[in-house]
Amino acid sequence: MITRWLFEPVPKGRIASFRTLVYLFVALDLVVFTPWVRSHANTPGELYEPLLIGRLLHLPTPGPLLVWGIFWTLLTLSLAAATGRAPRALGWAVFLLYFEWMIIAMSYGKVDHDRIGLLVALAALPTAGAARHGDQDRTSAGGWALRVTQIAVICTYFLAAFAKLRFGGLDWFTSSVLAQAIIRRGTDLADAIASVPGLLIAAQIGIIAFELLSPLVFVVPQRWRNAVVAFFYSFHVVTFSTITISFAPHLVAMASFLSLERIRPIHWLRTRKPPSGTPETLPNRTTPSPADHP
Secondary structure (H helix, E strand, O other): OHHHHHOOOEEHHHHHHHHHHHHHHHHHHHHHHOHHHHHHHOOOHHHOOOOHHHHHOOOOOOOHHHHHHHHHHHHHHHHHHOOOOOHHHHHHHHHHHHHHHHHHHOOOOOOOOOOHHHHHHHHHHHHHOOOOOOOOOEEHHHHHHHHHHHHHHHHHHHHHHHHHHHHHHHHHHHOOHHHHHHHHHOOHHHHHHHOOOOHHHHHHHHHHHHHHHHHHHHOOOHHHHHHHHHHHHHHHHHHHHHHOOOOHHHHHHHHHHOOHHHOOOOHHHOOOOOOOOOOOOOOOOOOOOHHHOO
């Protein structure tokens, strides 16, 4: 039963669209969301404190050659991978390069937890095989790639709640966490919310409840699942509009829940041959043919 759930077949078109979305985001991430990683090319080496995986693999200390080499190679390969060509070769290359890019990014004192789902997606997509946009044939390998990405997305929520309760205990519910976030990076909307007595405490209780209950998305009926995922996205819209935290990589990974096969890039540019038997393929009967005459 668990195996059937993990490998539940999905349309290949869904894999193709998700693959394009993920790899295009990688390219966008390099130049828009995390351009600051490139500054580590000139950061003194003694400030580099590699994550555990970096220490286990004995990865080199970042320098100009390593950082800029990864940047340009990863940018080129991610754009190529977005086309769907050579899904395994390009997919594994993008995953390994982006994984090292994240180790460089997070080895200077700050580790973001919004990239777990994206990293899992990058690791799983090469195993999904070839897929074309709009293809309705189903694939179990693709289903597994999406399922493990979904699990990583939900673990991000659930483990975030676990961390809050582990380090903050029950006092986290009534703490000033949101108030401090609003002071540091709040918007006008956040200021308006903060002025309502008790609302921030209620919001903190709601956040913990939402994160702890997030695994229920796997057991709700399919007809309600899209509504649940829409609620997940709306949660991040509110988060960004109040304390300007985007969670962009996480939102991309969360697209693994969506029916992306309905999206067909540049579909309107394709020349479609009219089906047999349509008026375009029938002879013009307004003018009598010789066979019509006696």
